[in-house]
Amino acid sequence: MLTNAGKYAIRAVIYLAIHSSADKKLGAKTIANALEIPQAFLAQLLRTLTVDKLISSSKGPGGGFFLDDDDRKNTLWQVIVSIDGEHRFQECFLGLSKCDDAHPCPVHHMVSPFKKEMLFNFQERTIAQLIDEIKDNGTVVSLKMSH
Template structure:
C-alpha cells in the first residue's frame, strides 16, 4: 500500500511536526536514529519533501530540518503524493485494472470502506492537527526506546 520510502517520510514529517520548529532544527542523523531508518536514504527523502515544500531546511551549523507554520498546513496525503504518488493507493487489492462498484473483485467491498476511512484520515487533517492528535492520544512514531513486551502498558 505504501512503500518503505513513504512510511519513512510520513513518520519523519510527523516527527518533525512534534519535535522541531524554526528555532529547533533537527539533522538527518538524529531523525534517522530516532525513527530507526537508514540515514542516507532518509536524507534523500527529506530532500524530496523539501523540494515540494512539505518540509523546511537550512544548511550549515545549527541547520537541519523543521516544519514551519505553512508546512504544518499540509497533510499526510500530500506527503504520500510527494513520495509514492497516488497510484499505489488507488489500485485494486487483487490487481484488477478496472475494479469498481459495478465490477467488484471478491474483496472490493471490504477494501473500499477501509480505503475511504484511511484516506480521509490522511487527507482531511492538517499535519498540525494530526500531530496534536498524536500527542493527545499517546500514539507512537518510533519504537526505538520502547522495548516492551506485547502486553505491556505504554510508558
C-alpha cells in the first residue's frame, strides 16, 4: 500500500508541520534523529519533496527544511504521489492490472469501499487541517518508531 520511503516521508512532513516554521528550520539530521530513521535516506526524500514544492528548504548556516503557510495547504496525498507515485496506493488488492467495478477481482467488493474512503481522506484534508485535528483530539500522537 505504501513503501517504506512513503511512510518516512509522511512522518517527516508531519514532524515538520508540528515543529518547524519559516524562522525555525530543521536539518535533515535533526529530523532523522527525532523520527529514528536513517539520515541519508531521509535526506533524499526531503530533496524530492523540495523539488516537488511540498516542503521548503534553505541552504547555508541556519538553513534547513521547513513548512511555510503555502506548504501547509497541500495534502498528504501529494506527499504520497511525490514519493511512491500515484499507482501504488490505488492498485488492486490482488495486484490485477485491471480491477474496477465493471471487472472486479474476487475481493474487490470487500475492499474497494474502504480504499475509496481512505483515499478521499488523504486527498481532501490539508496538512494544516490534519494538525488541527490532532491538537483538538488531545491524545498525543507518536511519530517515533518505538516508544
